[in-house]
Each structure stands twice: as structure tokens, then as C-alpha cells.
Amino acid sequence: MHLNLFIMGCGHHRAAWRHPDSSVERLGDISYYESLARTAERGKFDAVFFADGHAAGNVAGGPLWFLEPLTALAAMARATEHIGLISTVSSTFYTPFHAARMLASLDHISSGRMGWNLVTSMFDSEARNHNYLAMPPHAERYARAEEFADTVLALWDSWGDDALCLERGGLFADPEKVRPIHHHGEHFLVDGPLNVPRPPQGRPVLFQAGASEQGRDLAARFAEAIYAVAYDLDSAQAYYRDIQARVAAAGRPPVAIMPGLVTYVASSEVEAKALQRELDVLLPTRDSLHQLSQFIGQDCSAWELDAPMPKLPPLEEFTGPKGRYATILRIIECEKPTLRELLGRLAAGGGHCTMIGTPEKIADEMQRWVEQGGADGFNLMPPSLPSSIDDFVEQVVPVLQQRGLFRRKYAGRTLREHLGLERPSVL
Template identity: 75%
Template sequence: MLHLNLFIFGCGHHRAAWRHQASAAERLGDIGYYEELARVAERGKLDAIFFADGASVSHIEDGPRWYLEPLTMLAAISRATERIGLISTVSSTFYTPFHAARLVASLDHISGGRMGWNVVTSMFDAEARNHGYEAMPPHAWRYGRAEEFIDVVLRLWDSWADDALLLDRAQGIYGAADRIRPIHHHGDHFLVDGPLTVPRPPQGHPVLFQAGASAEGRDLAARRAEAIYAVAYDLPAAQSYYRDIKRRVREAGRTDPVPIMPGLVAYVGSTEAEARAKQRELDELLPQEASLRQLGMYVEQDCMGWEMDAPVPPLPPLSAFQGPKGRYATILRIIEAEQPTVRQLLGRLAAGGGHCTMVGTPEQIADQMEYWVHHEGADGFNLMPPTLPGGIEDFVDHVVPVLQQRGLFRKEYETDTLRGHLGLHRPPGR
């Protein structure tokens, strides 16, 4: 049984999606748009919807690089849906644990036990400078803070016993004072006395997601995360990450499943040609000059004269490249595996970046997903449709039924909570 999230982002994960005539570019400030997307995902019995987050905005000329605040969006969306999980990114570098614990706990009450939180440590100086830092604090400091942050949040959620409220009208005793306890946390990063101001969440703990790529991130994920988002360009990359994380989880002495969900950009067509035409239609909407300029930054050479519909010119090997290696390695792999034209390469980079892309019929895509799940590549996928709402409608209406017929995906929700959908136990109160 695999797990599926819908990662909701603007008009879709392809950078030019907003330019499509059918895009919802006018509706990105309209909560009704996001509610509709969530309902499509719920129609497909997906485990959850997911919002990324960021605290800075740039290059607004190129496309929608802003978000409504995800926690408030999910509160609204929770009332337009019934069963689907709701996951928000929360930055441990910018939030305080008391605010985060309280907001997410309230959302777990509001949604009836459907909340998840994806802890990130944030990245950009521009974000740090909106939150009192002169620049982004060092990586190790952020991860130290993240670990303490998670610890405090979990203890705040446990500061109320599940049975703290008595509601004894006759005796006039509303709650049991000895079942609501302070936590008296005084650590390197935080001073938090507790208790929380909200009863223990319906799920005990809303589900903790993480997406660690660095060694520190993987360690934190292995020790703390209950489910993991991953970035994997192809199956070998997915397997390498998957096996490494599962090993670290075991070494941390954990027996819970910790499902791993790589991002997936899927172009679905009734024929492979139709799927490829959809992809090409979007790629042709990419602004040529800006895309070539950005590619030039990735590969550290001038690409402005490259012919869009010719094959990508030869690039130096990874060992000879002086810049950031992660994205460059992905570019080399795309070129090696797909021999793309320049336009196709730009399109691949413009939709999900280094995430896996599948293009084809519902059966072809289901075949690949099944293969990944059966070969230690994934326990499920974080769907990053190139367009919205079209891309998720295609997936829900055509790929999900194939997965269901194969017994790989639920036909109906079997539980009411995100924890239940993911097969995770409810943590007992302390």
C-alpha cells in the first residue's frame, strides 16, 4: 500500500504553468482555489495535501513566487474536506516552539486529527533578514535549534493528559489541574515553561515530516521524522537515499515505518504521445532568455547563444566543475539519460528541478511507481503536478484507478486521521 501526497504550489510545479491559458493565475489569493484542489485530492483518496513555505519573495516578474500563509490556508481547507491529511511546512529557525505547537495543535483540533508538520530549517539570507537575523545562521546551529524545537513542541503537546478535562458540571470541576503540567524547558535555544494553552491534539502528536538531504538532516530525520519527503532524480538515487535513511532509522532503534516519499512530476496522457505533447506545450511557454540565463548560472557558462531545439552542447564532467555540485550532477544525469534538446532540459529543470519526472499513460506511470515501491525506492510519492488543477485531475482520474486495481492504493479511506492513513500509531500521553 503506497502513500500519496499532493504538494500544492501556485499554478503547478512547472515554472511556466501560470502562463497556460487554463491556469488559475488570477486565483492564487482565492482560498476557494486551494479548497478545490484539496477536494480533487480527497476524491483520489490521497493521504494528504502539503504546502511548502518560504519567508522571502524574489523574481516576481518570472512567476508566482509567493504564498498565502499555509497554516491559515489549511484551517480553511480543513472545513472543505473530511478525511484527507493536511501538512504544513513550519520553519524551526523562524517560529518559536510555543507558537508552532499551539498553531499546529489547534489545527489538529479544527481538522479532527488530520494535521502534519514538515519541519524545515530554512535557507536564504533574505528570509533570515525578515526575522531579525543579519544573515542565515550556520547550518549546524539551525539543526541544533531544530532538534530542540521538535523536543519542546512534542513536550508541549504532551503537557495536557488526554483526559485532562473532566467537565463535571455537578461538582463544578472543569479540569484536573494535576493532569496539565508545565514542562520547564530551559535549553540552549529556548526557555518555555508550559503547559500549552490547548488540550492534547486528537492525534496525540500531529505527524512530523522532514526532508533531510545533508548528513545532519538525514540524522535528524532518522531520529525524529515520522514520514520523509525526498528528492530523487531516478531510481538509483532514490534507492541510495531510501536505504541510507532506513538504515539510520534502524540504528536509532526505531521500529515505526517512517514512510519515504520522493517528489514526483507526472505528465499523464491517454497515449504517451499525448503526455509528451502536454510536457512540450508547457516547455514552450518558458521564457527563453530568462531560462537560458538561469541555466548559465547552474552550469557556470554563457548559454545565451544556445539553440533551443538542438541537443545540449557537451558539458565538462562533474570533477571539472567548480560550482555547487548537486544541481550540476542532476543536469549531467538528465543529459546522459535523455539526450534532451536545450528546451527539453530547461523544461525538466523548470518542473520540480531535480525531482523524478514520469511521462506517459496511466499504466506506464503506475508501472514505474510500482517498480520504485517494490525496489526500495519509495513508500509513496509527493505528487508535484506540473499544472494545477489539470495535473492533479489527470492523476486522480486516471493513475489512481490503475493503482487501486493493482491493490497498491486504498479505494476508500479506512481511518479519519493522517496518522491512520500513514499507518502510524498514536503516541500515548506521558
């Protein structure tokens, strides 16, 4: 089983920063993130992962971004020895040379533990910070992303593995083994070669999280591991089958798929649910109701908070974004929450799977997802940091280890080795 820690502010619950014991005062302190990485390393996780965004968002509503992720990972690499380090890099806002150079440098700094999650970004507010009036159309973004990935990979391959000579009386590097790439495409002109020698892993590991048709095709062609969104095992299995079929059609071996997972862990289910309620009651009700109204396309500000959710129109009658609406309908059907419970459920992980209960119960469910073809592991999204990841590492990981489902020690030093991936050779 593969496990990643997805680091997000004070936790993935939108009210986590409001808790009296939150780490909100430490969000600008690199030692906070170093400590989280060391906790995940103590749990023998494959990697830690930072998402990224390029707009400040609603600064009154809580922290989204603070330290720039690639900068933070450089420090975290020095504070750890084994755990992988992954960050989102936007193909819409970066250029291939810039991204390839930074990621190659981080792979050297970390001795081969770097990964990158390729995204195309989403919001006009981000685009307007990068010389766009609005986000480019979906198809254009994905065409750019495909060319971006091809170009970055070519830049990493522009140095041979044995290009460095380091002969004090002769050559530093063999010019015959450092080659320009002469990429002249629709979106990018990059002569190369890269000005950083080939990374220790050959190429940092490429992650993707394709959801749309174009996103899934991009993931099938390039991704070496995939982050996914799945509310339940049925949806996880459907996504898993579809992606692996596309990967096979692209002539590639199967890739590891890791759905997001929110966990509340305690010695009893009652205590675990109490942990969830402790965060849910901190949600600003008006803001949460406004957000839900946007998600479901109708005003719910006057609805009774502790009454069951009213019946919503079926998916085929809904004219707004259907993905999140379908997830909301699924949550209502399966969990029959009150309005307050639904607001809390959406506040931590949105449409991602949530598991609440004892370490054994959570391990049972994780095992079921892996053994029944829904996942190869999970991208953990702790509702509160550091408490939720401490609980998981101390309580759930030992159960997984006892069952032989998760490593007790690292077998290698690089992220590729953690994921069972071969080091690519220069073509």
C-alpha cells in the same frame, strides 16, 4: 502506496501560470485550494502539502507564495472530511510555543488530520525578514531544529489525554494532568504547559526532508514520514537504504519515504509529451537560460536552443553547489535533451523524478519504485493545477486501485491512520 498532493501555485512548472487555462486569477481565492483538496480526497490521497517561504522572490517571474499555508489549511479542513493537511514550519523563524500552539489548534479544527514538515529554511532574503542579517550557519540551524522538535513534542505532551474534566460544577481540567515542561536549552526557554489541550492525534505527524548529513540524522531521529528528492530509481534506492539504516540505528521502526514525482498523463505517450511541450514553450527563455547558467557555472545564453546539450565538465571539476549540478549531469546522460528540453525539464520539479506517458505506463513505473525499495509512495508535484492532478486522479489512481496498490476508501479519519502510524501516548 502513500500519495500526497504537493500544492504550489498554478502548478510546479514555472510557466504554468502563463497558460491560457491557468488558475492564476484564483490564487487568492480559498475556494481554489479547497477544490484541490477535495480532488485529492476524491482520489483517496493521504494528504495535501504546502511548502512555505518567507521572501517574495522574483515577483515578475511568476507566483511562489500567496496565502499563508497554515491559515489556508484551517479553511481547507472545513471543506474536507478525511484528507490529511500538512504545512512546512521553519524552526529558524518560528518559536516552539508558537508552532506547537498553531499546529495543535489545527489538529483540533481538522479532527486529527494535521502534519508538519520541519525545515530550517535556506535563504538570506528570508532571514532578513526575521531579524537576521543572514541565515545562521548550517550546523547552528540543525542544532536549533533538533531542540525545536524536542520542545514542540514536549509541549504537545504537556496535557494528558484525560486532562479535560469538563465538570460544570467542578473542574474544567485536572491540574495534576497539565504539566509545565521547564525547557531551558541553548536556543529556547519555554516553561509551558501549552495553552491548547492535547491534540486529537496526540501529536500532529512530523515530516522531514533531510538531504544533508545533518538533515538525514534529524529525519532519522524525529520524522514519522519523509519527503525525498530522487531523479531515478538508483538514487531513490540509495537514499531509502541510508535513511532506513539511520532510523534503525536510532532505535525506531521504518518510516514511509515519499520522493517527489512530476507526471504528464495522457492516453498516449505522444499526447503526454505534447502536454509537457505546451508548458515548456511558455518559459521565458532569457530567464531560464540565466538560471541554468547559475546552476552550471558558465554562460549558456548564446547556446542553440534546439541543439543537443554541449558536454559539461565532470562533477569533480565543478566548484559550485554539487547536488543540482549532479542531477543536471544525470538528466543529460539519461535523457540526452536539447537545451530547450532541459530548460523545461528543470522548470517542472527540478531534480525530482518525472514520468511521462499513459496511465498504465506511469502506474508501472510507480509500482517498480515501490516494489524495488525506492519508495513507499510519492509526493505528487503536478506541473499544472488543477489539470494535472485531475488527470492523475481520474486516470492513474484507478489503475493503482485495480492492481491492489492503493486504497479504494479511507480506513480511518486521521492522518496517522492513513499512514499506518500509532497514536503516541504521553510519556
